[in-house]
Amino acid sequence: MNYVSTRAAASNPARKKFCEILLEGLAPDGGLYLPEAYPQVDAATLETWRGVYQQQGYAALAYEILALYIDDIPASDLKAICAKTYTQTVFGTPEITPLRPLEGGVFLEGLSNGPTLAFKDMAMQLLGNLFEYELARRGEQLNILGATSGDTGSAAEYALRGKQGVRVFMTSPAGRMSPFQQAQMFSLMDDNIHNMAVQGVFDDCQDMVKAVSNDLVFKRQYKIGTVNSINWARLMAQVVYYFAGYFQATENNNKKVSFAVPSGNFGNICAGHVARMMGLPIAQLVLATNENDVLDEFFRTGVYRVRGSADTHETSSPSMDISKASNFERFVFDLLGRDGTKTQALFGAALSTAGQFDLSQEACFKEAANRYGFASGKSTHSDRLATIRHTFKKFGQMIDTHTADGLKVAREHLQPGVPMVVLETALPIKFAQTIVEALGSEPTRPARFEGIESLPKRVVAMAADAAAVKGYIRQVCG
Numbered sequence: 312m313n314y315v316s317t318r319a320a321a322s323n324p325a326r327k328k329f330c331e332i333l334l335e336g337l338a339p340d341g342g343l344y345l346p347e348a349y350p351q352v353d354a355a356t357l358e359t360w361r362g363v364y365q366q367q368g369y370a371a372l373a374y375e376i377l378a379l380y381i382d383d384i385p386a387s388d389l390k391a392i393c394a395k396t397y398t399q400t401v402f403g404t405p406e407i408t409p410l411r412p413l414e415g416g417v418f419l420e421g422l423s424n425g426p427t428l429a430f431k432d433m434a435m436q437l438l439g440n441l442f443e444y445e446l447a448r449r450g451e452q453l454n455i456l457g458a459t460s461g462d463t464g465s466a467a468e469y470a471l472r473g474k475q476g477v478r479v480f481m482t483s484p485a486g487r488m489s490p491f492q493q494a495q496m497f498s499l500m501d502d503n504i505h506n507m508a509v510q511g512v513f514d515d516c517q518d519m520v521k522a523v524s525n526d527l528v529f530k531r532q533y534k535i536g537t538v539n540s541i542n543w544a545r546l547m548a549q550v551v552y553y554f555a556g557y558f559q560a561t562e563n564n565n566k567k568v569s570f571a572v573p574s575g576n577f578g579n580i581c582a583g584h585v586a587r588m589m590g591l592p593i594a595q596l597v598l599a600t601n602e603n604d605v606l607d608e609f610f611r612t613g614v615y616r617v618r619g620s621a622d623t624h625e626t627s628s629p630s631m632d633i634s635k636a637s638n639f640e641r642f643v644f645d646l647l648g649r650d651g652t653k654t655q656a657l658f659g660a661a662l663s664t665a666g667q668f669d670l671s672q673e674a675c676f677k678e679a680a681n682r683y684g685f686a687s688g689k690s691t692h693s694d695r696l697a698t699i700r701h702t703f704k705k706f707g708q709m710i711d712t713h714t715a716d717g718l719k720v721a722r723e724h725l726q727p728g729v730p731m732v733v734l735e736t737a738l739p740i741k742f743a744q745t746i747v748e749a750l751g752s753e754p755t756r757p758a759r760f761e762g763i764e765s766l767p768k769r770v771v772a773m774a775a776d777a778a779a780v781k782g783y784i785r786q787v788c789g
């Protein structure tokens with residue numbers, strides 16, 4: 312399996328192996344990596360995989376899928392990495408992503424039972440083990456530098472804590488994460504985890520990370536890397552739970568299933584697109600946004616219009632508060648018939664000059680729905696509250712704000728006889744304030760998180776200044 316950039320000229324693209332792109336972020340031309348072709352899963356293989364999941368479990372299924380994308384890690388090592396990652400101890404249930412029925416063919420697929428109670432653990436836990444493996448194999452060290460407003464940073468820290476060969480330096484805006492999120496990150500006492508609380512907002516954190524990464528001399532000397540959402544390995548890991556969800560929602564492979572996905576950076580639903588391209592019988596991929604509806608707008612109108620920070624709303628489903636969707640380029644590349652030159656013109660040139668592009672008059676735009684199965688919708692704060700309330704009253708199930716957005720939009724796209732699987736992307740305890748607003752009572756808290764707010768904290772205060780971050784990294788690395 313070879314990987315190519317979404318911006319490469321089709322005639323002679325640079326081809327890379329999985330382990331080369333694992334530790335790389337963007338391709339050198341500014342594009343995102345994708346497999347040169349999606350591996351095709353025929354009926355016999357799908358039947359085999361159903362048995363693999365049912366009899367041997369999620370880790371074994373993950374190995375079957377990942378092995379199609381990774382041919383530069385020996386099979387026995389890859390098997391061991393999957394087995395070590397997807398365990399009941401880490402993810403809480405034998406199914407790893409268990410399905411819970413609501414009403415008439417609508418299910419929730421639980422992706423949030425990992426260490427940080429959000430779906431990012433599904434990919435990040437694998438990434439942590441892949442990084443440790445590959446760095447050891449090369450005899451290299453890596454310093455991960457990141458910015459977080461909540462879920463990504465904690466998922467990265469829990470995935471990399473105590474790992475050999477890698478340190479994490481995570482910036483977050485001081486005082487702006489929920490007390491629970493702060494406690495999750497700052498209570499980690501592992502020597503290789505370094506939290507910086509920055510006097511500023513999330514954008515300041517992101518700008519500092521960019522400034523440090525753009526200092527190529529510093530970047531090389533201190534081996535700075537990232538774990539951001541455009542990493543192909545994260546997306547690939549997410550493909551597995553679409554298969555696991557399908558096998559749980561159906562009795563045999565003759566049936567189609569739709570998935571509804573609370574979306575921000577388009578990483579999660581892009582994995583669904585990849586699963587569908589591989590041949591998983593998915594009817595619709597239903598994309599749900601919050602008030603930040605840049606993606607819903609595209610699927611409704613064909614216009615992709617990124618927002619400025621003044622037009623990016625702070626909502627009660629904050630992990631979907633995005634101004635542009637960093638993984639969207641992958642889907643558009645497929646939509647354009649894998650034309651890297653055209654993708655470059657849209658994402659490189661048009662977006663940076665006009666801040667938007669318009670595919671409404673192009674024949675390919677209709678294919679987003681007709682050929683690729685996309686549908687979309689949007690959910691607002693009052694929809695969120697109503698959905699949380701209704702789901703609790705009617706089914707006795709407490710859902711988080713992001714999942715509520717997914718469920719609200721899912722209901723607008725139900726088709727007779729087609730099960731609808733709504734991806735549960737976080738547990739309600741992470742967003743307690745809105746749950747209290749909706750239900751008048753505190754969400755239930757898993758036992759292992761009792762009292763974490765009062766644990767000792769390990770975090771340094773930092774000015775919103777890239778030089779200060781560099782100074783801190785120098786000091787830690789010696």
Ligand SMILES: *Cc1c(COP(=O)(O)O)cnc(C)c1O
Pocket residue numbers: 429430431462463540573574575576577578579580630631713736737
């Ligand atoms: C990251 C996140 C999302 C959005 O996922 P994308 O892959 O960015 O589309 C949705 N819900 C929660 C809880 C998240 O943490």
